[in-house]
């Protein structure tokens with residue numbers, strides 16, 4: 001899957017999950033909390049592809065998300081990719097093939113999604129709003145890059161960085177200050193998991209079973225069978241999948257907003 005589809009799927013899952021929680025369990029969230037969760041989950045759904053590095057010294061290549069903050073995030077991607085490759089070699093078994101690149105390895109596993117979710121929650125609990133500002137800045141940047149890819153491409157990374165920083169400060173200033181923000185960590189973890197599922201339905205597959213060894217392989221790629229798998233970046237993905245995800249997001253957002261709009265209407269009469 002390509003960046004925009006990943007980001008959209010993160011947003012769609014968070015919005016429909018929130019809608020279900022409200023509808024069936026009466027769990028209400030403020031509009032700001034919903035917006036933050038949706039943005040962070042959309043950003044989280046791009047996080048695993050921060051392992052697609054380019055050429056830092058020449059400022060070239062890399063996944064779209066790796067270019068969110070210009071050469072800085074390209075450098076982060078390089079580090080993530082090399083660490084992933086290191087973990088691949090440290091845990092590979094005899095039938096795992098040799099690799100020269102760490103893309104679609106460590107960051108595309110379930111332990112990774114748990115780790116980033118837990119890490120984010122811990123940071124927020126320990127450092128409060130300062131951690132929230134930093135995490136929001138990073139995740140909002142990824143979400144902007146993914147959801148509004150054409151705008152981000154035209155605007156350039158400096159504008160994306162400034163907009164993300166502004167949105168992060170605004171949000172942190174308006175969030176209630178006395179809590180641990182566990183939803184942010186959950187949104188990062190859920191987003192990353194949604195990314196892995198998205199890659200699984202394309203032909204390349206992901207090592208989602210790691211670290212469970214199967215037939216002397218630790219990094220078995222799992223994907224849909226070729227005949228039903230999506231071609232990454234193909235027409236089905238761009239037209240059908242994105243339209244469906246957009247409809248789900250809009251319906252869920254409408255469902256979430258409807259009760260509060262109705263309440264206000266009642267008060268006005």
Ligand SMILES: [Zn+2]
Nearest residue numbers: 048049108199
């Ligand atoms: Zn991926």
